[in-house]
Amino acid sequence: MVSFYKKYGCKPCSILLMMAVWLASCLTILSLSFLLVYVLAQGLPYIDTNIFDIKYTTQNLSLIPALVNTILMVVLALGLATPLGIFAAIYLVEYAKDKNRVVNVVGVTADTLAGIPSIVYGLFGMLFFVSFLKMGFSLLAGSCTVGIMILPLIIRTTEEALRSVPISYREGSYGLGAGKLRTIFVVVLPAAVPGILAGIILSIGRIVGESAALLYTAGTVAALPENIFSSVRTLAVHMYVLASEGLHMEQAAATAVVLLVIVLFINQAAIRLAGKLMKGNPNG
Amino acid sequence: MCLWVRLPNGKSLDKMEKEKIMQAVFLGAACASIILVALICYCILAQGLPAVYQIGISDFFTGVKWRPSNDVYGILPMILGSVYVTAGALCIGVPIGILTAVFLARFCPAKLYSILKPSVELLAGIPSVVYGFFGLMVLVPFVRDSIGGTGNSLLTAALLLGIMILPTIITVTEAALRAVPQSYYEGALALGADHVRSVFYIVVPAARNGILAAVILGIGRAVGETMAVMMVAGNQARMPQGLLEGGRTLTTNIVIEMGYAADLHRDALLATAAVLFIFILLINLSFTYFKEKAVNNG
Incomplete structure (x- = not known):
C-alpha cells in the first residue's frame, strides 16, 4: 500500500x-x-459443409467462390501496387536528396491517398476504370481500384523499412565496387524484406476487408470468374449482401467468422514480421 | 533484376545507362501517386461540380429536401447527418481513446501491455462490414430496448463509429505521448508532483499537437466510413430529427443510390462525393499541419 x-x-x-x-x-x-x-x-x-460448396446457389449460399475471388483480387492488386510502391519508396529513400521538393509532394499525396474514404475510391474506379477505360464491373477494375488504395500503405512501410537499413551496408557495398543499382537490389532490398513484407501483409488485410470500393467496381456476382473481365464479389461484399438482404443472417454470421479469422491471422503475421525486423536490426 | 537487360542488337546496356534508366523508372513510380491524386481529383470534381451549378449552388448546399424522383437535390440533410454522426463518434471515441493511450504509454504494466497493444491493433484490422454486422445485431436492439426509437438511428451509428475510431486515436496518441522527452516527466516528479499529475499536467499537454492530429485522423475515419454506418443508421434522406431518429450521411447517400441513379441524379451523387472529397482534403491538410507541428515542437 x-x-x-x-x-x-x-x-x-x-x-x-x-x-x-x-x-x-x-x-x-x-x-x-x-x-x-x-x-x-x-x-x-x-459453419457447415454447405457454405463451403464449390458452387454458389441460393440454397447453400456458399462462400467458396467469394473466397477464391478475394484471393484473385489480392493477387492482382498486389501485382499492380507492390512494384509501383516499392519503386516509389526506393526513389524517395535512395535517390532523392533531403528536403527535395519531389519527396515533399509525394509524401503529401501519399498521405492524401491514405485518407480518401473507400467510397470515393469506389466512385473513382467506377468513373475511370469501369466507364472510361471500359473494363465494366470486373475483377480487373476492382483490383485496380484497391491497388490504388493500398499504394500509400506500401510506399510508407517500404520507405520506413529502407530507411532502417544501416548506411554502413550501402557504404560496404560501394566499397566493394558495386554500383548504386546493384547495391539497392542485392544489399538494401533484401535487408528490408521483413518490413516490406509486413506492409504487403497489412495491405492484404485491407483488401480482404474492403467492401465499399468494390461494390461499384467489381460488382456482386457470386460465381467464379471466367476471366479478369468477369464481375465478381469478394468475401466482404458477399457478407454485406447477405446481411443487408436480412434473410440470411446465419450465413452472414458464418461469413463474418471466416472473414475475421482471415484478417486476424493476416494481422498477426504482419506484427510478427515487423517484430522480427526490430529484433534483427540493432539500428532499427 | 534489371541487370541483365539486353538491347535488340544483342549488346547489353552499359552500366551508366542502366543506372540512368532505372533511376527514371523509380522517379516515374514516385510520381505515380501524384498523378493518381490528380486523376482522382479530376474525375470526381469534373463530374460533380457541373451538376452543382446545374442544380444551383445555394439549392444544392442549403436545400433541405433530397427527392431524386422530382429532381430536387439538397444535401444539407446529409451534411448535417455526417456532422451529427461524427460529433457523436468523437464524444465517445476521443475521451476513451486518449485515456486508453495514456494508460498504454504511462500506466500499463509490461505484461498487460503485451496483451492490450495487439488487441488495439486487432481492433484496427476488423473489416467495416463486420463492425456493421455487429452494430446491426447488437447495438440496434440495444438502443431500441434501452434508450428508445427504432434502433436504426444516428445515435447507433455514432456509437458504432465511436468504437471504430478508437484504434486510430489510440495508436496516434500513444505515439505522440511516447515522443515527449522523459526529462519532462522526471522534471515534474522532481518538483513534487505525483505520477498521475506529472502525466496529466506535463506529458499530455506537451503532446497536444500529436493528440490533435489523432483526433483529426479520427474525424477523417468517421466522416469517410460507409458500410458500417449504412447498416445501422436508418438511411432516411431527411433533415436529422433527433439522435434517436434515422438519418443519412454523405457517404451512405452515395452508396445507396449509385446502383440505380442516372442522368442528373447520378451527377448529383457525384457532386455529393465531390463535397465529401473536399471535406476529406481539408481534414487531411489540417492533420498534416498538426503532425508537422508536433514533430517540430517535439
Whole structure:
C-alpha cells in the first residue's frame, strides 16, 4: 500500500484520473472482446459443409467462390501496387536528396491517398476504370481500384523499412565496387524484406476487408470468374449482401467468422514480421 | 533484376545507362501517386461540380429536401447527418481513446501491455462490414430496448463509429505521448508532483499537437466510413430529427443510390462525393499541419 501511495499519490484528483484511465482501457478491451465473442458465437454454429460448396446457389449460399475471388483480387492488386510502391519508396529513400521538393509532394499525396474514404475510391474506379477505360464491373477494375488504395500503405512501410537499413551496408557495398543499382537490389532490398513484407501483409488485410470500393467496381456476382473481365464479389461484399438482404443472417454470421479469422491471422503475421525486423536490426 | 537487360542488337546496356534508366523508372513510380491524386481529383470534381451549378449552388448546399424522383437535390440533410454522426463518434471515441493511450504509454504494466497493444491493433484490422454486422445485431436492439426509437438511428451509428475510431486515436496518441522527452516527466516528479499529475499536467499537454492530429485522423475515419454506418443508421434522406431518429450521411447517400441513379441524379451523387472529397482534403491538410507541428515542437 505504501508503494501504491508513493507511485500514484493520494490526492483525490489523481485517484479519479487514474480510475478514468483504467476504466477507459477496460472499455476498449471489453468492446473488442465482446465483439469477437459475439461474432464467433453467432457464426460458429452455422459453419457447415454447405457454405463451403464449390458452387454458389441460393440454397447453400456458399462462400467458396467469394473466397477464391478475394484471393484473385489480392493477387492482382498486389501485382499492380507492390512494384509501383516499392519503386516509389526506393526513389524517395535512395535517390532523392533531403528536403527535395519531389519527396515533399509525394509524401503529401501519399498521405492524401491514405485518407480518401473507400467510397470515393469506389466512385473513382467506377468513373475511370469501369466507364472510361471500359473494363465494366470486373475483377480487373476492382483490383485496380484497391491497388490504388493500398499504394500509400506500401510506399510508407517500404520507405520506413529502407530507411532502417544501416548506411554502413550501402557504404560496404560501394566499397566493394558495386554500383548504386546493384547495391539497392542485392544489399538494401533484401535487408528490408521483413518490413516490406509486413506492409504487403497489412495491405492484404485491407483488401480482404474492403467492401465499399468494390461494390461499384467489381460488382456482386457470386460465381467464379471466367476471366479478369468477369464481375465478381469478394468475401466482404458477399457478407454485406447477405446481411443487408436480412434473410440470411446465419450465413452472414458464418461469413463474418471466416472473414475475421482471415484478417486476424493476416494481422498477426504482419506484427510478427515487423517484430522480427526490430529484433534483427540493432539500428532499427 | 534489371541487370541483365539486353538491347535488340544483342549488346547489353552499359552500366551508366542502366543506372540512368532505372533511376527514371523509380522517379516515374514516385510520381505515380501524384498523378493518381490528380486523376482522382479530376474525375470526381469534373463530374460533380457541373451538376452543382446545374442544380444551383445555394439549392444544392442549403436545400433541405433530397427527392431524386422530382429532381430536387439538397444535401444539407446529409451534411448535417455526417456532422451529427461524427460529433457523436468523437464524444465517445476521443475521451476513451486518449485515456486508453495514456494508460498504454504511462500506466500499463509490461505484461498487460503485451496483451492490450495487439488487441488495439486487432481492433484496427476488423473489416467495416463486420463492425456493421455487429452494430446491426447488437447495438440496434440495444438502443431500441434501452434508450428508445427504432434502433436504426444516428445515435447507433455514432456509437458504432465511436468504437471504430478508437484504434486510430489510440495508436496516434500513444505515439505522440511516447515522443515527449522523459526529462519532462522526471522534471515534474522532481518538483513534487505525483505520477498521475506529472502525466496529466506535463506529458499530455506537451503532446497536444500529436493528440490533435489523432483526433483529426479520427474525424477523417468517421466522416469517410460507409458500410458500417449504412447498416445501422436508418438511411432516411431527411433533415436529422433527433439522435434517436434515422438519418443519412454523405457517404451512405452515395452508396445507396449509385446502383440505380442516372442522368442528373447520378451527377448529383457525384457532386455529393465531390463535397465529401473536399471535406476529406481539408481534414487531411489540417492533420498534416498538426503532425508537422508536433514533430517540430517535439
